[in-house]
Amino acid sequence: MVAKVKEEGKKIAARKKTEKSSKHKTHQNSYKVERVKTGIFGLDKLTQGGFVKGSSVLVSGETGTGKTIFCLQYLWEGLKNDESGVYITLEESAEEIKKDALVFGWDFEKYEKEGKFKIIEKNVFEDTNLEFFEIDELKAKRVVIDSVSLLSLFIEDKSSMRNKMRELIKSLKERGVTVLLTSEIVGEGFSRLGVEEFLADGIIVLKFTPIGTEAGRSLFIRKMRRTNHFEDMHPIEIGKKGLRILSV
Ligand SMILES: Nc1ncnc2c1ncn2[C@@H]1O[C@H](COP(=O)(O)OP(=O)(O)OP(=O)(O)O)[C@@H](O)[C@H]1O
Ligand SMILES: [Mg+2]
Known part of the structure; x- marks a missing residue:
């Protein structure tokens, strides 16, 4: 017993x-949330250390609010830290994009020659296929698509656009890429068809409202899944080194 x-x-x-x-x-x-440094001075402090690795972030704003500069700065940060990147441009030419960057001293050509960076000019007038072998070829960690709004002009309806965007985001996630998608704000909402904002994990809104002699640029984080973040509007400036949050 x-x-x-x-x-x-x-x-x-x-x-x-x-x-x-x-x-x-x-x-x-x-589950530990891994972070990707945004490269935007002050933004990591507002997002608990940067973008969530492998997420998709919509950078939304009216024309001239700094969407392209934001995305270039994000890719530049990656390159400085040995993370290769791909910039897919649907509107501006590769040459124009490089010139936009050089103004801030970001010489992307250097990394292009080293095989760590590539600008792809995508003509959506010809086709709307969004599969890019270069992402695998470069083992890109950071991808930018500027802008997805143009795509929505060529895709007949909202459900096709939603499907297209879902497929695109899914394929990038499978590769562990952290992607920025720019979107034009015209009137209400965060995109032309009102689709992208639901699929993206995060939304950053850039604003430009001149007040008297002040430039009146600002930024706010509309959503950021899987992380806490500041919710208020923050004044920003586009200086010699790029975009900077002024309130942190
Ligand atoms: N060196 C600079 N210093 C300060 N501001 C600048 C500088 N270069 C550009 N800007 C500002 O940034 C704006 C352009 O930024 P950017 O091209 O990123 O805007 P965008 O939101 O991508 O515009 P679009 O919707 O037309 O593509 C200019 O209109 C100007 O106000
Ligand atoms: Mg632009």
């Missing part, structure tokens, strides 16, 4: 040990 009780006691102790170690394991495996 005593032997039986001892045996039972041993079994309970062994089970508790297993439970304890599996609890520990669960804790070790708990």
